[in-house]
Amino acid sequence: MSNINGHVTPMPLPAGPPATREAPMSTRERLIVTILLTAGFTLAVDFSILNVALPVIGTDVGFSLENLQWVATSFALCAAGFTLLFGRVADLFGRRRLFLLGVVILGLSSLIGGLAITPGVLIAARVAQGLATAMVTPAALSLLTTAFPEGPRRAHVLGLNGALMAAGFTTGAILGGVLTDLFSWRWAFYINVAVAVIVLAIAPVVLAESRPERRARLDVPGAITVTLGLLAIVYGLTVAGERSWQDPTALLSLLAGAALLIVFWAVEKHVKEPLVPFSVLTRRSVGWGNFAGLIAFVTETSLVFLLTLYLQDVLDYSALAAGLAFAVLGAGTVIGGLVAPKVIAAVGSKQAIVGGLLVQAVATGSLVFLGTSSVFIALLLVATFIGGVANLVAIVGFMVTVTTGVPDEEQGLATGLATMSQQVGITMGIPVMSAIVTATVHADAGQPSTGILTGLTAAIGVNAALCLLTAILAHTFLRRSGASGLRRSGASGDTTERCTV
Incomplete structure (x- = not known):
């Protein structure tokens, strides 16, 4: 096409589709991310916050030296052993419901742990904290992934989650030492109580429930075998680290755990409504x-x-x-x-x-x-x-x-x-x-x-x-x-x- 001077002017090319840019997060979405990441960060801190304080805890509460490690071990056992079970329970009975229940248990167990004056009470509190971790962590992650569709936004919130989880392990070690030196190791528990109260005040308002319309039956044999298998594996690894890999208890625990997980695999192949569908395991x-x-x-x-x-x-x-x-x-x-x-x-x-x-x-x-x-x-x-x-x-x-x-x-x-x-x-x-x-x-x-x-x-x-x-x-x-x-x-x-x- 030419203009009045006879010069050829190129015809404009058809415009392509406009570049899409994701809309910024809404206030509600920001609150969802803040609440869920705060809970995850707090639980990550709990993995390491008491490690530095163990000698002081032993003196204050009356632990013998050989039993002191159970303050950390009891938490790790439950946090790892029950997480798969509660992850599936969240799908079946409601992620928001399980998340809130886990936060309630975290707050109550932390209060009991902070007030504990005997070894039994403190260990019970750490067991309950571990169970709360096994409830809250997969429920919070699944609430995140279902709140944001697959794509850059989900990757962004998972990146924030990963950053805070990693920072939590480091922060726990530092914070435990600071609290023990300046105040008391009991404040390592009391901080969780404050976080639980804040989360419970906001989460019910911003988090929507998500669960299937038809509630499937819980696979009890699968739940029992996988939970006992994971508990045995984690316990065996812990004993091996504290004693040696030749320790009979460690070896027996690891063998029992492996056998139970093999049984779990066999159960999942034949149960009508498995805890972990075989199709998922083979992806x-x-x-x-x-x-x-x-x-x-x-x-x-x-x-x-x-x-x-x-x-x-x-x-x-x-x-x-x-x-x-x-x-x-x-x-x-x-x-x-x-x-x-x-x-x-x-x-x-x-x-x-x-x-x-x-x-x-x-x-x-x-x-x-x-x-x-x-x-x-x-x-x-x-x-x-x-x-x-x-x-x-x-x-x-x-x-x-x-x-x-x-x-x-x-x-x-x-x-x-x-x-x-x-x-x-x-x-x-x-x-x-x-x-x-x-x-x-x-x-x-x-x-x-x-x-x-x-x-x-x-x-x-x-x-x-x-x-x-x-x-x-x-x-x-x-x-x-x-x-x-x-x-x-x-x-x-x-x-x-x-x-x-």
Whole structure:
């Protein structure tokens, strides 16, 4: 087409569809996210807040030295052992209902724990706190995933959740020490009471109930076998970490747990309305996604244990200085949780898992070069920061993967499986790495730090190798389709592949 001067003017091309931009969150959605993430952060803090205070608790309440570990163990057992059961119960009987019940139990048990003057009462309070954690965590996650459709917004809130969960473990260790030194270890319980009151005041107003129209029957045989199996596994891992892997109690518990989980698998194949539908167990996104998440938690939590030994036993840092050194790792995990949604939007959740684990493997692998000089603290800080960012990218990728393509009526199950992977991973990492350190230490006479360093670097090498191997397995077996759909806002449908078994 030409103008009046005879010049040719190109015809305008037809306009393409306008670029879509997600609307900002509504006030109600912000309140939903705030309430659910606050509850999750509080429960993450509870995992570590009493560890520093255990000696003081033993003196004040009257624990014998050999029974003091039950303050932590009783909580971890229930939090990990019952999470899959309660995740499915949330689907069947209502996620909002279970979330609120769990918060009530958390508040009451925390009040009782803060007032406890005998070991039995304190242990009972910690058991109830663990049960509350098993209720609230999968219910809160499934409320998050059902409140936001598959896409960038869900990835964003899961990233925030991952960042706060990771920050909670670090914050718990620091906060426990501060509260114990300045006030009393009892305030570690009382804080939960205040949080529970606030959550219960707001949550019933902003959270909508979600459950299927037809209530399925609870699979009692499946519930019993999987709960007892997980309890036996977690207890066996705990005993192995405290005593040794040759301890008869630890071995029997692990064998019993494995046998019960095999029975559970057989039950689920034949029950009419299983606790965990067999079709869910055979999805690659569920199986391999949860495996990747399990290893992500195994490696990073156990690395903190290894580096704590390095800082205190090799570099002679005080407990306070060692704790402050991990603030860099905490900052890395928070940043990782914030950038993870952008990474997932760009490359998909599968590649976020693979890339995150690969970077974590490199960062962790560099720590095998740690030495006995204090100059190596620079390497430790840089490597843990980078590794923390990468670890959270992988963790958020895992959470997005295992909840994508899952119908709303099974979101409690999906988040229950994810929470189980998280809590078993946290429990499993330390005893595994501790066994490696013990098996490889050959202390030199007069230079004990050299022998400890040998064991630590061997365990760190295994830690990095686990990250690398898991990245390879995730790249091989995870399907891209279920992840790449996240780049489309509001994508839905079951795009996951099923395993051939």
